[in-house]
Amino acid sequence: MRAGRVGAMLQEARAVPRVTVGELVTFVASRYPAPMPVTRALELAGIAELAGRRVDRLSGGQVQRVRFAVALAGDPSLLVLDEPTAALDVEARHAFWDSMRAYARRGHTVLFSTHYLEEADAHADRIVVIDRGRIVADGTGEELRRAAGGNLVCVDLAGRDPDFLDLLPGVRSVQVRGSRARLRTDDSDATVVALAALGAIHGLEVAPASLDDAFLSLTSHETKTETV
Amino acid sequence: MWDYLRLEVRRTLRDTGFVIGGIAMPVMMYLLFTNLGENDSAWKTASMVGMAAYGAVGSALNTGGAVAEDRAIGWLRQLRVTPMTPREVVIGRALTGSVTVLPAIVAVLAAGGLANGVRLQAWQWAAIAVLLWLGSIPFTLLGIGNGYRLTGPATGVANMVCNLGLAVLGGLWFPVALFPHWLRSLSAYTPTSRFAQLGVAVSDGRAPAPGAVLVLTSWMLVFCSYAVLSYRRRAGNS
Numbered sequence: 001m002r003a004g005r006v007g008a009m010l011q012e013a014r015a016v017p018r019v020t021v022g023e024l025v026t027f028v029a030s031r032y033p034a035p036m037p038v039t040r041a042l043e044l045a046g047i048a049e050l051a052g053r054r055v056d057r058l059s060g061g062q063v064q065r066v067r068f069a070v071a072l073a074g075d076p077s078l079l080v081l082d083e084p085t086a087a088l089d090v091e092a093r094h095a096f097w098d099s100m101r102a103y104a105r106r107g108h109t110v111l112f113s114t115h116y117l118e119e120a121d122a123h124a125d126r127i128v129v130i131d132r133g134r135i136v137a138d139g140t141g142e143e144l145r146r147a148a149g150g151n152l153v154c155v156d157l158a159g160r161d162p163d164f165l166d167l168l169p170g171v172r173s174v175q176v177r178g179s180r181a182r183l184r185t186d187d188s189d190a191t192v193v194a195l196a197a198l199g200a201i202h203g204l205e206v207a208p209a210s211l212d213d214a215f216l217s218l219t220s221h222e223t224k225t226e227t228v
Numbered sequence: 229m230w231d232y233l234r235l236e237v238r239r240t241l242r243d244t245g246f247v248i249g250g251i252a253m254p255v256m257m258y259l260l261f262t263n264l265g266e267n268d269s270a271w272k273t274a275s276m277v278g279m280a281a282y283g284a285v286g287s288a289l290n291t292g293g294a295v296a297e298d299r300a301i302g303w304l305r306q307l308r309v310t311p312m313t314p315r316e317v318v319i320g321r322a323l324t325g326s327v328t329v330l331p332a333i334v335a336v337l338a339a340g341g342l343a344n345g346v347r348l349q350a351w352q353w354a355a356i357a358v359l360l361w362l363g364s365i366p367f368t369l370l371g372i373g374n375g376y377r378l379t380g381p382a383t384g385v386a387n388m389v390c391n392l393g394l395a396v397l398g399g400l401w402f403p404v405a406l407f408p409h410w411l412r413s414l415s416a417y418t419p420t421s422r423f424a425q426l427g428v429a430v431s432d433g434r435a436p437a438p439g440a441v442l443v444l445t446s447w448m449l450v451f452c453s454y455a456v457l458s459y460r461r462r463a464g465n466s
Binding site: 003004007012014018019028031032067 | 231232235238239240242243297298301302303305306309310311312313
């Protein structure tokens with residue numbers, strides 16, 4: 001931290017009153033031994049045109065991007081972001097991840113936390129799932145999905161009693177919604193063959209489990225992910 | 229550190245509340261109190277020092293309000309994740325406080341010299357300004373102590389109570405001579421009364437009394453401990 005190799009974007013920080021965007025980012029950059037040019041930090045954060053505006057007169061999403069520029073200003077090798085996209089609209093979120101990727105490509109590490117799993121899945125090379133202070137999973141999105149139990153098989157019950165589904169090979173869990181059953185299975189081939197043998201195939205659907213599903217199987221309550 | 233000082237001074241001077249309450253108010257009160265009814269030049273001079281002291285105390289305490297605000301919005305935490313050390317932040321803040329008391333002192337002295345025709349030697353003007361500037365340090369520490377200890381709104385209230393209470397008790401608004409006897413003896417122990425005495429002595433062509441320096445220094449030590457304790461208490465979560 002003292003050596004200026006870490007930049008952080010804190011989640012709960014609000015706008016610093018009575019200072020312009022340019023002044024703020026310039027000041028923070030000047031604390032670091034080898035900062036990036038201020039205009040570059042503003043561009044990466046997508047706020048180059050706001051440099052002369054006062055921070056406390058910006059919208060929530062704009063302030064978020066100012067805080068991002070503040071975290072970037074020192075050109076740190078490790079960038080820590082606490083729920084960076086929480087207040088951003090879709091367009092700003094895309095722009096944000098584009099600049100993050102560009103930053104990481106230059107050999108920097110970006111560590112971010114998020115509640116949005118699709119975000120972690122799409123942008124993180126490594127995902128660590130933390131549940132009540134305990135690490136419950138650590139790996140790529142693909143590894144997490146696999147660890148949580150491969151695929152999802154959905155069929156119409158067509159009037160059958162769902163009890164038999166639990167006994168099918170590979171099935172880990174069964175969820176019934178109306179007349180439709182969702183089976184999480186380690187071996188979707190075996191499950192489907194067994195279903196066919198029972199003549200129970202109606203409206204069959206086989207899909208890879210989503211990261212959300214993987215996540216729910218890892219934890220069964222409120223959770224937070226840290227991703228690298 | 230100088231960058232930090234510059235940034236914080238700039239932020240303070242953009243604060244309309246500070247400019248009105250800390251600079252314009254003492255000047256207006258001074259002009260009002262010395263131009264209503266009959267006033268001799270001795271009162272114009274004494275009140276000038278008193279109101280300059282009042283403005284300096286208000287500005288010094290305001291530093292604490294700024295600290296409370298910076299804590300609340302997470303600015304101090306943000307500084308903590310930069311390479312700046314906490315020591316640099318605290319010292320930078322204290323220096324900001326000592327810079328931002330200057331406008332009030334200069335403005336009231338200017339009003340005295342230009343609008344009220346107060347005539348003093350050049351060295352007296354300089355000495356009064358410098359003494360009031362140095363003498364405001366205890367009040368900056370008091371404000372910082374409040375700012376680290378209390379929430380934003382509570383700091384505002386505490387600073388206002390300290391400011392008005394100490395100003396009236398210390399005779400910054402009205403001469404202590406108008407007070408009943410018991411209040412007058414109490415007033416002698418207030419930091420504000422002794423603070424103003426530094427300037428009053430110089431305007432009379434004397435050096436400040438050792439008693440004034442002693443009482444003010446004691447208060448400075450008290451407020452300094454208070455500021456340090458408050459800061460330590462917050463060190464974990466500010």
